[in-house]
Amino acid sequence: MSERRYDPKAIEPKWQEIWERERTWEVPNDPENADHREKSYVLEMLPYPSGEPHIGHLKNYALGDAIAHFHRRIGRRVLHPMGYDAFGLPAENNAIKTGVHPRTATDRSIASYRHWFHRWGISIDWSRELGTHEPSYYRWTQWIFLKLLERDLAYKKTAAVNWCPNDQTVLANEQVIDGHCERCGAAVEVRQLEQWFFRITDYADRLLDDLDEIRWPEHVKAMQRNWIGRSEGAEVAFRCEELGIDYPVFTTRPDTLFGATFFVMAPEHPDVFTLAAGTEYEDQVHEYVNRSLTESPESRGDTEKPKTGVPLGRTVTNPVTNEQIPMFVSDYVLMEYGTGAIMAVPAHDQRDFDFAKAFDLPIRPVVAPADRADDPEAIAAEQGAFTVHTENEVLINSGQFTNMNSVEGQSAIVEWLDREGRGHFSVSYKLRDWLVSRQRYWGCPIPVVYCDRCGMVPVREEDLPVELPDIEDYQPKGRSPLAAAEDWVNVRCSECGGHARRETDTMDTFVDSSWYYLRYCDAHNDRAAWDRQTLRSWMPVDQYIGGVEHAILHLMYSRFFVKALADMQLLDVQEPFRALFTQGMILGPDGNKMSSSKGNVIAPSDIIERFGADAARCYVLFIGPADQDAAWSDTGIEGVHRRLLGRLWRLADELSQNNDANAGADQPANPQGDALALVRKANWAIDKVTRDTATRFAFNTALSAIIELINEIYRYSDADPHARRFSAATAASLLFPFAPHLSAEAYEMLTGRRVWEEPWPDADPEMLTAETFELVCQVNGKVRDRVHAPTGAPKEELEKLCLETRGVQQHLDGLEIAKVIVVPDKLVNVVVR
């Protein structure tokens, strides 16, 4: 007789075929909301198709799928689609190396990803599948670009931009990490180039404020707040009398204005040469500025290096003291923040202090702790008496503002400046406009042409898409490879019919992925990017799941898109992703990030081959809290394979052999003894798994509860088969979101029904409590005994039971009982002296 055993290779394809054939996970659009079920849009970040999916993808989609399945079975109408972020540099770099068209390599990868998502049994509505590189998709990416252009939210300007010499393209600020290209790691250079930008800075305040409205992890919100970098302060004008020019500065500490003893400009400031012209420092300034501009952003940004700079040979007037203070140029002042010039307050700013020391400039304290305000000399004697902005500081050496606390002093000084016309309240941001043009081939063409006569002309909507032409040479040469496609570049102007040339830059791929979740809602619409009514029936995404690496880029850009499109009355939400879950990484068995160079890569295909998709999916969720990193363990997945899946399968196999007509799979009516204990355990598991899955995404503890239930069914091997069958069917039902194939198989064996068509089980409240419980008996907070007590017994009875126990008696010896705390149905604590 051949041994019957759990065989995922037989089970998994069987169910995958059924789901495919019956299109089980497809969900129709319902713009009129005729279906009254609550909608739920569950979405994992779309993959970038490169090679084969890795273990991180498996975790991402196992997570999302568990949520999607759970939502379906609690009665929601679930949208769970899939697509591919298909434009981008890796495919293009591969094309340069191999000559294979990026589309060929990309489509091959997409086929692999699609294959594996099926093989993993992810419940996707495949009817909505899309790739951002398909003209039917990027036609609408171009349409959105034109909408932004119409609203002046897309614009072109010459600016100092980050240039990656290796990838031969510009990069967005967000794509520069420590002065290096986030993609290839080459040191980034600064170049003056004409580029396309999206005006995301217009949305800075709304992007900041609306973070309060969404359920996102605190650290992701913190990163976005940090990146937007809003600071409140004042803009103050410092006048250079010799040239008769006002130079505004931004400061967050206008209360320290009396301590501004010098003035510093960024090397990029357009006026530094004008200012230095004719002074003794003219040559030195030229030399210093040229050196600064050629220095790498990385070494310039080094906060450890000593302060350097050159005097400009001019002075400006401090508007409150009327003193003439000297002007300098120094590379610690950044052109891109504030006004590119600062007032320097060396007594209260470390950087200004360092500069003052290097150049022997006066350091004048103007803020002091309240208890030392009468001793300005002592404060002045202390080097670097830096302060923080609190209610406990007062202004000193500050004219009419002296003795005010620094908070009221700040507003008083700003009001005074305002009255005098020397300054005003102001807000500054770190956020810069989003640079979206790239000098590369494999991206969405920017839909504008440059007419010899009319200048820049947007492509007409009816002429979209501007299709990406095939080219011979993908090699970037400092301009887009598209520029060489002469047939494509040269066109007739849609305005005047004259000669025009196409824009040859393509868009940053983050533009493509900033709106894909909108397209899923109405994926086949060929008259519009989406129907507003249809969009309203699905948006926003109720649960978004992905890696934290997209905390700023993708998640900020998508929020900007939605707000801009909402302002154009094209959609009806203000935020794309109502809730966000950031999954932790799966590390190699050695605890390091997986990389082929370390040789610690676990390939999903091997794992699926050895243990099956269900085991792989359960293991990555069982390994630890899903938002935490965790190291892969081969023995760990074996445990899930054997102790969870194998044991459940054997139970189903054993119990389904029993054809006793009485042994149905529904909850037995009046269980007694072991059967009762088992039925209680099953209901406990229902309650536990439901709460862990619905509210906290604690899949690790949900799976633990299912394992406990299965262990219990084994332990009660002699219990009434009906109770065992019910418990096993319950385990299968609860396991379905995590291990859909085995669960479907086991559930069918036990009940003859399809588990995904069953509602999520409800715990029977009667079965969640027993008639007795174990009363914990404490003396002074220490457990001294335990005793069985009737559930719901009055406090007096519990107190009496506790005091009678031997363990408690032994610790009461000769002591006086001061107090007795009773927690009903739980414990009694006797406080003695």
Next chain:
RNA sequence: GCGGGCGUGGUGGAAUGGUAGACACGCCGGCUUUAGGUGCCGGUGGGCUUAGCUCGUGGGGGUUCGACUCCCUCCGCCCGCACCA
């Protein structure tokens, strides 16, 4: 420097202010097996004078009848940002 988070057995980790260590890995033992593996059952924080007692959640302090959990403080680690005025 600023912001976010973390610190519990040999390991991954459990624990609405109420029995610390669920569940799993590993290890030990038993049964089944010709054997190995599989399977099933049991044990497994440290110490001690072991019916029990005692110590124990990074260190110190506090609140509380009771603290892994709340507050203060120090130490250590991880992540993000960073001459941002």
